[in-house]
Amino acid sequence: MAPSIDEALAAIKFDRDGLVPAIAQQHDTGEILMVAWMNREAVRTTLVERRACYWSRSRGTLWRKGETSGQLQLLYEMRLDCDGDTVLLLVDQTGVACHTGRRNCFFRAWREDGWTIIAEPRIDPKQLYPQAAENSIAAADTSNGPGPWPARPG
Amino acid sequence: MAPSIDEALAAIKFDRDGLVPAIAQQHDTGEILMVAWMNREAVRTTLVERRACYWSRSRGTLWRKGETSGQLQLLYEMRLDCDGDTVLLLVDQTGVACHTGRRNCFFRAWREDGWTIIAEPRIDPKQLYPQAAENSIAAADTSNGPGPWPARPG
Incomplete structure (x- = not known):
């Protein structure tokens, strides 16, 4: 039986705002694409839909990466660090990750x-x-x- | 003339606690080693000493990575994302990055x-x-x- 997503969520330490930082990394090249934030619902949606979903702090809404731009991040694997307070998403990025049109945000x-x-x-x-x-x-x-x-x- | 570190700091958006998340990535392999937090002083120390220095939220002190364990992170380059609210440190990790003795924290x-x-x-x-x-x-x-x-x- 597949483990429940509640079990995934239980290991993650969300901060006082209910958020955890998430790094998106291109799974095969190691390129760090971007960092955004996830709440519980974003983690759940990412695992269910197998595509990166974040929480937009500025808009206060769930943000399916690529829903406007088409620049999806298909989920390859979710990882968690030793403290449980940072998530790593290994993804396959369609097109570009950065809203400036660059491949990654760390330019x-x-x-x-x-x-x-x-x-x-x-x-x-x-x-x-x-x-x-x-x-x-x-x-x-x-x-x-x-x-x-x-x-x-x- | 070398640019002043104040100029580096001015572009970084620290949060309400005066902190910014920092990713340490092994500069040649792309391996994500760990994520920690930096305040202004940690950024300044990192740039001056050319080794990663963080702010320990649990201890409330500056934390020169490796000062206890000897597992230094020599700075290769500091990068900043489009929003200015996440720092990327390209480093050369001595030994292991994780306090569990693993090479990286995302195990x-x-x-x-x-x-x-x-x-x-x-x-x-x-x-x-x-x-x-x-x-x-x-x-x-x-x-x-x-x-x-x-x-x-x-």
Whole structure:
């Protein structure tokens, strides 16, 4: 009999907001794609649907990665660290993980000249989020970063 | 002129507790070693000393990784994600990263039989933390996880 998802949840230590950080890593290359947050429902949905689902702190909603952009993360395996307070998702990323159109979110490196952009977008964010582009200024969610990128709908 | 560390700090979004999660990744293999937390001082110390330094939430002190165990993380490069709220440390890990004596902390995988241990310790934790072993029960810090491992002094 398959173990129940309640058993998976019982080992995870959610913080005072009911959240746990989750790292998405491309399962075959080891590339760290992004970090987001999960609540219990996000963990459950990820395990049931076998695709990464997070909790959007800025929107206060469940966020099926790729629901807007089509850039899904198919789940390969979920792992948990020794303290139970960080989740690692080994995934197969469709397209790009970052809402800026880059393959991964960690594209700033601290080098001799300060923060240096080390990767370029592969896709125009307007193409990933056509609706956000239409509403551009109105839809901008400054809690998502310094911009000028659109809000991150998924 | 080398950029100032204040400039590095200015781009990082620390949370309401003044902390930011930091992933340590082995720079050449892509292995995710561990996740810990950094405050401003930990970021500054990491960049100045070129070795990973974290903030221990359980002990409320700066925590130079390896200061007790000798299992240092030499800094290869610091990166920052699009939102500025997660730090990635590319490091060269001496020995093991996990206080259980395993190479990395993500040794539990959710599989058909539930949470499955997928890596064994390479070093006896008693060897990593001889003092903690002496004080064993008294020193145990339950905030560090389900045990039976010793508290995590570094």
